[in-house]
Amino acid sequence: MNKTAIVVGSGFGGISAALRLKSLGYEVSIYEKLNQLGGRARVFKKSGFTFDAGPTVITAPFLFNELFELFKKNREKYVKFVELDPWYRFYFSSNKKIFDYSKSLKKTEKEISKFDTRDVKGYRRLLNFSEKIFKVGFEKLSFVPFHDFFFMIRQIPTLITLKSYLSVFRLVSKFIKNEQIIQAFSIQPLLLGGNPIDTTSIYNLIHYLERKWGVHYAIGGTGKIVQGFEKLMKEENIKIFKNAEIKKILTKDEQAIGVKFKNKVVYANKIVMNTDPAYTYKYLIKSKNNKKWHQKRVDKMDYSMGLFVIYFGTKKIYKNIAHHTIWMGKRYEGLLNDIFKNKILADDFSLYLHRPTATDKSMAPKGCDSFYVLSPVPNLKKQIDWKNYGKTYEKKILNALEQTILPDLHKNLKVCFHMSPNDFKNDYNSLYGAGFSVSPIFRQSAWFRFHNKSEDFKNLYFVGAGCHPGAGVPGVISSAKVLENILKNESKES
Numbered sequence: 001m002n003k004t005a006i007v008v009g010s011g012f013g014g015i016s017a018a019l020r021l022k023s024l025g026y027e028v029s030i031y032e033k034l035n036q037l038g039g040r041a042r043v044f045k046k047s048g049f050t051f052d053a054g055p056t057v058i059t060a061p062f063l064f065n066e067l068f069e070l071f072k073k074n075r076e077k078y079v080k081f082v083e084l085d086p087w088y089r090f091y092f093s094s095n096k097k098i099f100d101y102s103k104s105l106k107k108t109e110k111e112i113s114k115f116d117t118r119d120v121k122g123y124r125r126l127l128n129f130s131e132k133i134f135k136v137g138f139e140k141l142s143f144v145p146f147h148d149f150f151f152m153i154r155q156i157p158t159l160i161t162l163k164s165y166l167s168v169f170r171l172v173s174k175f176i177k178n179e180q181i182i183q184a185f186s187i188q189p190l191l192l193g194g195n196p197i198d199t200t201s202i203y204n205l206i207h208y209l210e211r212k213w214g215v216h217y218a219i220g221g222t223g224k225i226v227q228g229f230e231k232l233m234k235e236e237n238i239k240i241f242k243n244a245e246i247k248k249i250l251t252k253d254e255q256a257i258g259v260k261f262k263n264k265v266v267y268a269n270k271i272v273m274n275t276d277p278a279y280t281y282k283y284l285i286k287s288k289n290n291k292k293w294h295q296k297r298v299d300k301m302d303y304s305m306g307l308f309v310i311y312f313g314t315k316k317i318y319k320n321i322a323h324h325t326i327w328m329g330k331r332y333e334g335l336l337n338d339i340f341k342n343k344i345l346a347d348d349f350s351l352y353l354h355r356p357t358a359t360d361k362s363m364a365p366k367g368c369d370s371f372y373v374l375s376p377v378p379n380l381k382k383q384i385d386w387k388n389y390g391k392t393y394e395k396k397i398l399n400a401l402e403q404t405i406l407p408d409l410h411k412n413l414k415v416c417f418h419m420s421p422n423d424f425k426n427d428y429n430s431l432y433g434a435g436f437s438v439s440p441i442f443r444q445s446a447w448f449r450f451h452n453k454s455e456d457f458k459n460l461y462f463v464g465a466g467c468h469p470g471a472g473v474p475g476v477i478s479s480a481k482v483l484e485n486i487l488k489n490e491s492k493e494s
């Protein structure tokens with residue numbers, strides 16, 4: 001009998017799941033609401049500029065390679081990666097200091113000593129400690145299912161030894177003295193939607209992960225990775241449907257049996273959701289049998305922050321701007337509290353500026369630069385009138401950039417548009433317009449996060465940012481490895 005599987009959503013989690021299911025012998029169809037694949041990694045093209053909408057920092061390239069290798073293919077033939085130098089540039093707007101963080105330990109240590117020579121030693125100790133966290137958090141736990149509570153309990157002694165009860169910020173503060181270097185080494189949870197002040201220090205593993213495999217860029221942009229996967233899926237006869245939004249998961253006797261679109265239904269043996277699990281449990285499974293993740297519980301969860309992203313192209317080349325710049329505002333803890341706890345859209349901000357043309361001229365017309373700038377903002381649990389305020393906020397951010405690192409920006413703008421949390425809600429069906437689904441706090445991690453296998457319905461599974469191990473491209477690709485392990489175990493049991 002043919003084994004059939006439906007994957008709903010084509011983010012990196014969905015694409016990875018489709019490929020892994022295919023390699024297990026399923027007939028796979030992937031359905032995407034939008035008119036292109038990639039989810040948050042979709043691409044905007046305007047007036048000759050190419051803008052990656054979302055992920056830009058590529059780490060752990062082996063995770064991409066593995067998906068091609070499933071079919072004995074070489075990723076290099078589909079998309080090429082180059083390593084960046086520096087990995088990130090931190091610009092502190094309060095005193096105009098710059099900290100370049102790069103692959104070379106020697107260079108990084110020299111940069112640290114510009115701030116505080118004592119922190120060079122502290123940095124080495126921090127790196128050693130994040131290696132220990134990495135060995136458990138990434139190597140041991142990120143590919144295994146977390147739906148067994150006793151498995152979770154068994155991990156607790158190790159998690160305590162690794163000080164997982166501390167936040168990323170507190171852990172870094174134990175090793176580093178200089179306030180600005182603490183900020184630089186504790187912002188990583190923001191890349192996954194977490195508040196560094198609250199996020200469990202297990203996420204310090206990112207620090208070692210970057211050191212182990214580097215920080216890369218895909219030539220042609222992250223969209224080229226999605227294109228490479230699309231080609232691979234077509235070659236492997238995975239059926240791809242775009243502009244195909246599912247409205248409901250069909251269930252019978254506590255089993256998922258298919259999906260319903262506006263005008264049709266499709267049945268399959270396995271249903272894999274790459275949609276936001278919070279949205280899915282709230283809107284796509286309307287059943288009395290939905291016991292664990294009922295609406296009240298889903299609403300009460302803690303959601304990652306929203307994102308305000310401005311995509312812009314300039315007719316000037318800003319050659320001194322690095323590929324990745326973290327533009328730090330005046331406040332750190334206070335600003336994070338405003339975004340995550342008080343849910344206030346503050347007057348100040350910290351920004352991430354992406355300039356792919358620093359590495360790849362193909363992202364803009366000749367003589368031009370392509371950028372996006374991202375500002376973490378409160379999610380839609382607090383209503384902000386983005387429709388009316390969006391343009392004003394856009395101007396504030398561009399003014400701040402013009403006054404600091406991008407002189408004459410306004411007169412050099414060729415294209416400029418933005419995405420607000422409203423767009424995350426409407427385009428990606430992200431509950432509360434959250435940038436990264438539910439936040440990665442301890443009580444929403446591992447067993448406490450949405451499981452990769454539904455607790456309420458047989459044959460229903462989840463991959464992507466909202467489930468284990470969590471957001472970020474390495475996380476969501478790993479979630480498909482977790483799915484593969486679950487399916488292999490299930491077929492052994494049956």
Ligand SMILES: Cc1cc2nc3c(=O)[nH]c(=O)nc-3n(C[C@H](O)[C@H](O)[C@H](O)COP(=O)(O)OP(=O)(O)OC[C@H]3O[C@@H](n4cnc5c(N)ncnc54)[C@H](O)[C@@H]3O)c2cc1C
Pocket residue numbers: 008009010011012013014031032033034038039040041053054055056057058059191244245246247274275276307309374427428429435436463464465466471472473474476
């Ligand atoms: C601006 C930004 C920058 C980021 N930068 C980085 C970075 O540099 N490095 C990094 O590692 N991570 C980064 N991230 C995080 C990373 O992009 C995400 O965690 C990851 O891409 C999410 O993948 P996913 O598999 O969860 O699916 P998503 O990308 O969320 O895709 C889910 C898809 O499901 C579709 N969908 C929803 N509902 C339905 C439905 N009912 N029917 C059909 N389809 C549906 C949506 O349209 C969407 O296409 C960034 C995220 C953002 C937003």
